[in-house]
Amino acid sequence: MVFLCYVCSMGVTRTEIFTEQQNRIADLAKAFSHPARVAILQLLIARKACVCGDLVDELELAQATVSQHLKELKRIGIIQGEINPPRVCYCINPAVWEEARRAFGSILESFEGVTCCN
Amino acid sequence: MVFLCYVCSMGVTRTEIFTEQQNRIADLAKAFSHPARVAILQLLIARKACVCGDLVDELELAQATVSQHLKELKRIGIIQGEINPPRVCYCINPAVWEEARRAFGSILESFEGVTCCN
């Protein structure tokens, strides 16, 4: 007798069983969950001007790799790119940054410091 | 003529080229970068008492899967487990939670809202 899993999604995150909020927080956290992306975000903030391919020089990563991290940050929405040929000017998306600030602030402040095991 | 990559680390995050701080932020962000872990953290906060295997009932995930997420959260240090046979009582680690609050607060507040492309 063989039982098949009702929806064979092996190894894939089961987003459908979580709330919108939980999925969004997880997505926003992905922006910060790789040191290269942290570095990119810090650079974009430090030079208020949006360094573009200069990122490739600053980081010791191949251009393709940097481009891919930028793509992921764009997918999340936390940065935006303005085409300014032949360059692309990247910068923080203020609205999504604010969303992240609220989201992380909300969850991080919700812990009052009370635990049972201490 | 063939050039070999000086350190053939294909597909592995190059932590050595980033700062301690950047790597730590990335690691702390991993605690929040999966909806199941967000849900677990929220549950641990909501019931100040540390629900243990109750997490398995609350979440629609197999016990093994929940256990693995707990292990990851423990590795990061943001939760701690107190063995209370036959159960294990999990709760937020206040010190590391505070570290996360500072770390995310620091980077999230460092953006002043100024961008070049808007």
Add this chain to the structure above:
DNA sequence: AATACTTATCGCAATATTGCGATATGGTAT
């Protein structure tokens, strides 16, 4: 010792992520 209970770990399958060389793309300048 045997049983019951909870949690951790193993092993596997599948998908996701990371990194990068090579190449394509979209635009300017000559």
Add this chain to the structure above:
DNA sequence: ATACCATATCGCAATATTGCGATAAGTATT
């Protein structure tokens, strides 16, 4: 048109993550 420049995308290799059934490990109870 051609050459050039910066960036995006492709394709590959390798590692990491996710999910879960099965099993092991640890302890309390009988």
